[in-house]
Amino acid sequence: MVALVVVVLAMNMLDMGQGMDASEAEEYRAAVEARIRPFGQVYMPGEETEPSRPIVETAIEPEPVATAMSGPQVYNTACLACHGAGIGGAPIFGDAAAWAPRIAKGIEALNDHALNGFTDVGYMPPKGGRVDLSDPEILDAVAYMVAEVQ
Numbered sequence: 001m002v003a004l005v006v007v008v009l010a011m012n013m014l015d016m017g018q019g020m021d022a023s024e025a026e027e028y029r030a031a032v033e034a035r036i037r038p039f040g041q042v043y044m045p046g047e048e049t050e051p052s053r054p055i056v057e058t059a060i061e062p063e064p065v066a067t068a069m070s071g072p073q074v075y076n077t078a079c080l081a082c083h084g085a086g087i088g089g090a091p092i093f094g095d096a097a098a099w100a101p102r103i104a105k106g107i108e109a110l111n112d113h114a115l116n117g118f119t120d121v122g123y124m125p126p127k128g129g130r131v132d133l134s135d136p137e138i139l140d141a142v143a144y145m146v147a148e149v150q
């Protein structure tokens, strides 16, 4: 009895797919092809893409608008590394005694040294090494550092 059921089931399964008419078979084939289609496809230059999937032009990134940093922002990003802890003899931010003899040279001299570099007891690189920053940004940072000890 069990064997008979198995045989009948097997016959039913064999029968599946054979009763399809031409349009059903075509649909079935298309569905299978869609399922087993490779995930990505490679196109060589000049080859057409599938019309259903045109190449999408990516939007051009807008140029970032350069905004000037404030004195404290410049100090924190470009000067703090040395002037925060006095690296290499740098006068420490807020240390009035260290800044007094420098301020005595006049703000013009300090500005010039901040922009173009200075060496006496150590080495102050031009613009603290941030030559990408504008002159006014550097001068704002000098003013901020000087104001802190006055």
Ligand code: HEC
Pocket (backbone or CB within 6 Å): 074, 075, 078, 079, 080, 081, 082, 083, 087, 088, 089, 090, 091, 102, 105, 109, 110, 111, 113, 114, 118, 119, 120, 121, 122, 123, 124, 125, 127, 128, 129, 130, 138, 141, 142
């Ligand atoms: C790589 C370390 C370093 C960085 C970064 C740095 N400085 Fe200096 N700075 C020094 C040193 C060292 C001195 C002391 C130089 C000397 O007297 O020989 C100095 C001195 C100065 C002086 C005094 C110059 C003088 O005539 O006495 C000013 C003003 C100054 N720095 C401003 C700045 C500013 C503004 C920045 C950030 C844009 C900055 N520094 C970043 C190391 C640095």
